[in-house]
Amino acid sequence: MAPLAPPVAAIRLAVRRALADLPAYGPVLVACSGGADSLALAAAAAFVAPRAGHTAGLVTVDHGLQAGSAGRAEAVARWAQRAGLASVDVVRVDVAGRPGGPEAAAREARYQALTEVAGRHGAVALLTGHTRDDQAETVLLALARGAGPRGLAGMPTRRDLNGVPLVRPLLEISRGQTRAACVALGLTPWQDPHNSDPAYARSRIRADVLPVLVQALGPGVLDNLARTARLAAADNLALDELADAALAAARHPEGGLLVESLANLPAAVRTRVLRAWAHELGAAPAALSHRHVTALDTLVTGWRGQGPAYLPGGLRVRRSAGRLLAVPAEDEECAGGAVSAGRRAVAEGAAVGVRGGADPAGEVVP
Incomplete structure (x- = not known):
């Protein structure tokens, strides 16, 4: 028997470790575009999952944005059937009419389709092929957008997505390893032209910045950026736990948050409390920017009798009798506080940053 190629072994080990943390015996699904990363992941899952007590399936999404995309999706499906994956789904999505730019719209459509298929199969996890290189890119994008610790934490190894655990087994695996694994296994990956499109x-x-950093600082820069994400994620976990407790302590029995409780918190915890509370009020995470949270924080730390802070979705928060309170729209109208169209646009707009991103405080997903 020929020895197993080291990249193949490394990817199988990464998948085995990821599956060990899942409920026993449930099916897992691999999101596969046909690129080297997801193809290597799918091949590893087809081998490892049955030996770990799971069935493995594959789902590929046709965004319909490129000529031949339907044929590419069918080719991935045919390969998956030959590879012995237990289920194979091809999903066509409509990207037109979704909010955001084409990249954000495609991402939203893709993840919606993936979680729907995972739910239909009762999958215990949806596996994606994001690599160490993707993580390094995510950290650099977060830095460019002025993100805080949450953005620098990059992509988590695991998170809940519409009730489905999204698991990324390959965040410690390089893109070079996935390509080498495909060569060793005789697989021909699809080259997505969007990955080299300078519009994104x-x-x-990927094409310009990372090569310069590697040349100037050495190949270890990719590992260092990925390690930054892991360290920031650990810090975020601790801060989030403190913020959860602080939010509970700041709640007033009749609604709103006690300003005195908030004012005594460290700034890093207080702004997390305010962000979490804004989400509770209905502010969409992707639309809630740093300046919205700063406006809320000013009601606590820079109070001079000013009017309400404006949040995405037409939400307003005012300070009254030592509390932060959500203001129903009809109350403000009765007070004669009509908001100008220009002010509303500023209040509800997304933060200006590097094109192709999401909330600078949150995860940037490729």
């Missing part, structure tokens, strides 16, 4: 910020990071 991530593509420019």
Whole structure:
């Protein structure tokens, strides 16, 4: 028997470790575009999952944005069937009419389709092929957008996505390893032209910025950026736990948050409390920017009798009798506080940053 190629062994080990943390015996699904990363992941899952007590399936999404995309999706499906994956789904999505730019719209459509298929199969996890290189790119994009610790934490190894655990087994695996694994296994990956399109910020990071950093600082820069994400994620976990407790302590029995409780918190915890509370009020995470949270924080730390802070979705928060309170729209109208169209646009607009991104405080997903 020929020895197993080291990249193949490394990817199988990464998948085995990821599956060990899942509920026993449930099916897992691999999101596969046909690129080297997801193809290597799918091949590893087809081998490892049955030996770990799971069935493995594959789902590929046709965004319909490129000529031949339907044929590419069918080719991935045919390969998956030959590879012995237990289920194979091809999903066509409609990207037109979704909010955001084409990259954000495609991402939203893709993840919606993936989680729907995972839910239909009762999958215990949806596996994606994001690598160490993707993580390094994500950290650089977060830095460029002025993100805080949450953005610098990059992509988590695991998170909940519409009730489905999204797991990224390959965040410690390099893109070079996935390509080498495909060569060793005789697989021919699809080359997505969007990955080299300079219209996208991530593509420019990949083609122009990272090579310069590697040349100037050495190949270890990729590992260092990925390690930064892991360290920031650990710090975020601790801060989030403190913020959860602080939010509970700041609640007033009749609604709103006690200003005195908030004012005594460290700034890093207080702004997390305010962000979490804004989400509770209905502010969409992707639309809630740093300046919205700063406006809320000013009601606590820079109070001079000013009017309400404006949040995405037409939400307003005012300070009254020592509390932060959500203001129903009809109350403000009765007070004669009509908001100008220009002010509303500023209040509800997304933060200006590097094109091709999401909320600078949150995860930037490729």
